[in-house]
Amino acid sequence: MLTLMLFFGAKTVLKSLRNDVVLSKSTLKSNLDMTMKKTKSITILMADDDDDDRLMTHDALAESRVLNTFKMVCDGVELLEYLRHEGAYSEKGSAPRPDIILLDLNMPRMDGREALEVIKSDPKLRSIPVVILTTSQEEEDKIKGYDLGAASYISKPVTFEDLVELMEALGRYWIEFVEYPYIEPTFEG
Numbered sequence: 001m002l003t004l005m006l007f008f009g010a011k012t013v014l015k016s017l018r019n020d021v022v023l024s025k026s027t028l029k030s031n032l033d034m035t036m037k038k039t040k041s042i043t044i045l046m047a048d049d050d051d052d053d054r055l056m057t058h059d060a061l062a063e064s065r066v067l068n069t070f071k072m073v074c075d076g077v078e079l080l081e082y083l084r085h086e087g088a089y090s091e092k093g094s095a096p097r098p099d100i101i102l103l104d105l106n107m108p109r110m111d112g113r114e115a116l117e118v119i120k121s122d123p124k125l126r127s128i129p130v131v132i133l134t135t136s137q138e139e140e141d142k143i144k145g146y147d148l149g150a151a152s153y154i155s156k157p158v159t160f161e162d163l164v165e166l167m168e169a170l171g172r173y174w175i176e177f178v179e180y181p182y183i184e185p186t187f188e189g
Helices: 002-038 051-063 076-084 112-121 139-147 160-177
Strands: 042-047 068-073 100-103 130-134 152-155
Touching: 042 051, 042 076, 051 068, 051 160, 068 076, 076 112, 100 112, 112 130, 112 139, 130 139, 139 152
Parallel strands: 042 068, 042 100, 100 130, 130 152
Antiparallel strands: none
């Protein structure tokens, strides 16, 4: 009788352990699925006239391991051509719709303030989040930027290490937490 009880007891323990392992595998798969859903690649478009700032941002994104496609333009005019698929961006596939725009304020031809105003007044473009990334510390620029519809206003970091830290934080926020609406890709060229 004791042998029979030990046998059934051991069988119950084994069954319990097997359920724990299955539960652990299930939990692990669920956590992995959630991670895979949250980790997505986004298209980041940076408008900045400073070659060094564009290249450092590119390198900082790579160093911070932010999954993305990174595109760059030099000023507000080129930014709008990119967004509207005009000029150098008229070829299909050359200008994917950005999920986020990093926008400098002080640029030639058309500065960031003017470009932001045009973007936010265009029904096809206004849903794109714009993060102002600039050296300007002017309170007036911050107020105007938010009034025009900027999602954030960030002062450019001075060191590369701080830029990497910023790109990690931006990447984490815009990739892991923000939910984007699906917008049917179009080509107007």
